[in-house]
Amino acid sequence: MIKNASEIASAGTSEGGQELQLRADMSAKAVLRESGAVLRMSESQVASLADTRSEDQTMIINMGPQHPSTHGVLRLMLELKGETVLRCKPVIGYLHTGMEKTGESLTYMQGGTNVTRMDYASPLNNELVFSMATEKLLGIDGDIPERAVWIRMMLSELNRISSHLLFMATNGMDIGAVSMMLYGFREREEVLRFFQKVTGLRMNHNFIRPGGVAADLPAGWRDDVLGLLDALPERLAEYEILMTGQPIWRERLQGVGVITRDEAIALSATGPILRSTGLAWDLRRDLPYLHYDEVEFDVIVGSYGDAFDRYSIRLNEIRESMRIVRQILDRMPQGDYRIQDKKVTPPPRGRIDESMEALIHHFKIFTEGFKVPEGEAYVAIESPRGEIGCYIASDGSSTPYRMHVRAPSFVNIQSMPLMMHGGLIADAVAVISSVDPVLGEVDR
Amino acid sequence: MTQTAGATADDVRFVAKADYLKTLTALRIEGFEMCADLTAVDFLTHPGRPLTAEVASRITLERFELVVNLLSLSQRRRVRLRVQISESDTSIDSAFDLYPGTEAMEREVYDMFGITFNGHPDLTRILMPEDWIGFPLRKDYSQGNIPVQFKGAAS
Numbered sequence: 001m002i003k004n005a006s007e008i009a010s011a012g013t014s015e016g017g018q019e020l021q022l023r024a025d026m027s028a029k030a031v032l033r034e035s036g037a038v039l040r041m042s043e044s045q046v047a048s049l050a051d052t053r054s055e056d057q058t059m060i061i062n063m064g065p066q067h068p069s070t071h072g073v074l075r076l077m078l079e080l081k082g083e084t085v086l087r088c089k090p091v092i093g094y095l096h097t098g099m100e101k102t103g104e105s106l107t108y109m110q111g112g113t114n115v116t117r118m119d120y121a122s123p124l125n126n127e128l129v130f131s132m133a134t135e136k137l138l139g140i141d142g143d144i145p146e147r148a149v150w151i152r153m154m155l156s157e158l159n160r161i162s163s164h165l166l167f168m169a170t171n172g173m174d175i176g177a178v179s180m181m182l183y184g185f186r187e188r189e190e191v192l193r194f195f196q197k198v199t200g201l202r203m204n205h206n207f208i209r210p211g212g213v214a215a216d217l218p219a220g221w222r223d224d225v226l227g228l229l230d231a232l233p234e235r236l237a238e239y240e241i242l243m244t245g246q247p248i249w250r251e252r253l254q255g256v257g258v259i260t261r262d263e264a265i266a267l268s269a270t271g272p273i274l275r276s277t278g279l280a281w282d283l284r285r286d287l288p289y290l291h292y293d294e295v296e297f298d299v300i301v302g303s304y305g306d307a308f309d310r311y312s313i314r315l316n317e318i319r320e321s322m323r324i325v326r327q328i329l330d331r332m333p334q335g336d337y338r339i340q341d342k343k344v345t346p347p348p349r350g351r352i353d354e355s356m357e358a359l360i361h362h363f364k365i366f367t368e369g370f371k372v373p374e375g376e377a378y379v380a381i382e383s384p385r386g387e388i389g390c391y392i393a394s395d396g397s398s399t400p401y402r403m404h405v406r407a408p409s410f411v412n413i414q415s416m417p418l419m420m421h422g423g424l425i426a427d428a429v430a431v432i433s434s435v436d437p438v439l440g441e442v443d444r
Numbered sequence: 445m446t447q448t449a450g451a452t453a454d455d456v457r458f459v460a461k462a463d464y465l466k467t468l469t470a471l472r473i474e475g476f477e478m479c480a481d482l483t484a485v486d487f488l489t490h491p492g493r494p495l496t497a498e499v500a501s502r503i504t505l506e507r508f509e510l511v512v513n514l515l516s517l518s519q520r521r522r523v524r525l526r527v528q529i530s531e532s533d534t535s536i537d538s539a540f541d542l543y544p545g546t547e548a549m550e551r552e553v554y555d556m557f558g559i560t561f562n563g564h565p566d567l568t569r570i571l572m573p574e575d576w577i578g579f580p581l582r583k584d585y586s587q588g589n590i591p592v593q594f595k596g597a598a599s
Contacts, residue, residue: 093571100556101580101587265477265517268545279517286520374494378454378513378524380480389481391511395490402581406481406513414548443571 058086063428065094071170071432072439074413083424088417092410095443103403107369108134111403112206115390118405119441120203121166124159124195125383126405126441127208128152132289133390134210136377138344145336148212153290154225154328155198155208156381157321161232162191163384164314164321167436168239171311174433175252177243187235194224211345212338225329229322236318244312253308257419257431260305267415271386271408272317273435276302276309283382295327307434314436317384343370369398385409385436407444409437455523458495458503464527465537468512472542476514476523479543484529484553485509488583506530508559512539529559538564556581 064075073094079087103114115130116123135141169184192202197218199205207214243249259269261277274281282299284292300316302309338345346365347358374396380389386408395401412435419431459467487493488507495503508529515522529536538561539546550561551570558579561567569576578585 093569093573096571098580098587105587266544268478268480268543270480281517286517287522376456376485376511378481378511378522380513380522387480387515389513391481391483391513393485401487401490402485404481404483404511406483410548410552411545414545 057081063425065091071437074432074437074439074442076416076428076432078420078425078428080425083426085420085423085425085428088420088428090413090416092413092439092442095439097443099444100402100404103400105399107398108210108372108400109365109369111400112209113204115403115405116204116206117440118407118444119383119385119388119409119438121438122159122163122384123204124155124208125381125388127206128156129379129381129383129388129390129405130403131208131210132381133377133379133392134372136379137372137375137392137394138210139373140211140339140341140344143339143341144212145339146333147216147335148337148339149290150328150332151213151217151337152208153292153295154325154332155195155213156290157324157328158191158194158225158228160321160384161318161325162188162195164318165191167314167384171433171436172243174429175249177249180239180242183235183238183242187232190228190231194221194228197221197224209338211341212336214338216337222329225325229326232318232322236315239315244315250308252427252430253306253311253434255304255306255308256423256427257307257310257434258305259415259419263418264305264415267418268411269386269415271382271384271412272310272313273386273412273415275300275313277305278303283380283387287380289379289381294331295324297321297324307430310434310436314384371396371398372400380406383408385438385441386412405441405444407441409435409439409441410444413437413442455521457523457525458499459525459527460503461527461529461536464510464525465539465542467525468514468539468542471514471523471525474516475519476516478515478517479512479539479546479549480515480522481511481513482539482546482549482553483511484557484559484581485511486557486581486583503528508534508557510536510553510559534558535560535562537562540564555579558582 058079058081060077060079062075063078065073075091075094077089077091078085099114099118103111106114111130111134112127115126119126132141135144165184165188169181169188172178172180172184195205196202198221199207199214259273259277261279264274264277264279270281278301280299280301283289284297285299297320300313300320302313342361346362351358352362372394374394376391376393378389378391380387387406388408389406391404391406392400393402416431416435420428423431486508487505491505493505506528508531510527510529512525512527513522514525527536536559538550540550540561540563547565548570550564551567553559554561554567555569555571556579568574572580
């Protein structure tokens with residue numbers, strides 16, 4: 001129900017003057033003003049008013065949080081002069097649900113379900129970094145079975161492929177190549193179908209857990225992966241025809257959102273943004289984790305630091321990831337898929353029927369969790385968006401005392417104002433898209 | 445078969461609050477070009493922490509701890525600084541002038557812990573609403589104690 005002005009004031013809402021008043025409560029003058037002051041003006045009157053506006057006036061507009069090209073609920077406050085962006089301030093927090101606080105009350109066993117929902121486009125990388133931080137605190141980071149490590153690597157690379165395919169789709173849509181959106185989602189779905197077969201879920205898998213992975217790969221997994229690897233190159237070649245060589249695509253992206261190497265380093269930008277400036281920095285190669293030092297791949301770099309470079313880097317990183325996955329297929333060893341440390345790993349299902357101790361042990365691991373020695377650890381890996389880090393401080397109990405995730409999107413968003421400065425507002429969309437932020441991870 | 449290159453112990457340094465900026469400047473010159481991460485921990489309910497004798501002799505543990513992860517791209521190594529911040533004086537110098545990338549991270553720490561950064565260009569809440577009262581990641585801020593308000597609902 002619409003209230004009158006005095007009631008609104010007493011209600012103490014922040015809307016103030018934006019609230020609608022009842023016609024009956026308004027003065028005649030106010031009604032006249034509202035019912036179209038502009039429409040009742042003659043054209044000469046309008047022209048005379050237009051003259052009073054100075055040419056160098058700027059205006060501040062809000063883009064988002066509901067704008068379709070802001071990748072979720074990102075709000076940008078833009079100061080515009082005409083169509084040129086003078087300043088930009090990203091406003092975030094619309095998806096903030098306190099996941100770091102939640103993480104403090106979940107055991108290390110449950111923590112995976114929490115972190116996997118942060119960057120929902122690359123959930124397996126989130127689980128991986130959380131598991132690695134936990135393992136580092138437990139001191140078992142060198143004892144993870146070989147098969148588990150290679151499974152982790154394969155899933156991480158496939159997740160990079162699916163995440164970059166999602167970027168191809170959304171980037172295409174933002175720039176206006178709507179058919180690209182369908183193609184990108186189509187290919188991504190193929191990868192997600194494989195994830196569903198392995199983990200049971202398309203997203204939010206909670207598959208990589210402290211101590212290894214939740215289950216062994218299903219029968220026929222090798223054929224599925226080979227099927228993916230055989231189908232993708234053709235599709236990527238189609239993308240090249242559809243976008244890379246296309247003059248409109250180049251016009252929209254080349255020279256847009258330029259950032260230099262020094263600026264990117266100063267702003268702590270990582271991932272494709274840093275690599276687009278020509279700096280070959282990839283944690284998989286420079287500070288290797290898992291077995292990335294045993295596989296061959298190239299770090300893709302750009303040379304101009306613009307949106308086109310970032311697009312090309314991601315496209316070619318899909319190819320490099322496929323190269324890595326092929327090598328993993330050749331080297332996948334047999335053996336355990338999780339550590340046989342009884343402290344971390346619950347007893348197998350079969351043992352529970354035979355042994356009372358196993359039943360108690362199983363129950364305790366899933367209710368109380370396992371205790372992690374006092375200490376703190378920071379582990380960082382290369383997610384599709386850049387460096388994702390996990391900092392855990394433990395007080396010796398079975399839940400983290402503090403769990404912090406260094407989210408690449410949260411940090412990378414800081415470089416947006418710099419990239420947008422002096423560009424057109426239409427290019428702002430291209431800039432947001434080329435940063436590829438996932439707002440679930442930004443706000444956590 | 446090491447899983448992480450950093451399987452050897454991390455390079456962790458305890459820094460006195462007064463020396464914070466000085467240390468950062470020195471590390472920057474030493475080749476740590478990037479501030480990868482900046483966060484904080486509230487040790488209200490767990491005041492003790494394992495310390496070496498050398499650290500314990502010069503550092504007094506306080507309620508808050510600022511944790512700064514620096515990264516050297518040229519030397520491919522990391523260093524972690526731990527700075528103690530007392531409950532009575534929760535302000536510390538901002539690293540913004542040295543590492544502009546800490547802008548959002550310091551705002552997040554302010555938002556979540558109420559630690560203020562002197563010299564930060566825009567120290568406002570970043571994730572919580574501007575008029576929010578309290579600092580959610582502090583240990584005396586319990587989960588789920590906020591009554592949810594619905595605007596315009598019949599009371």
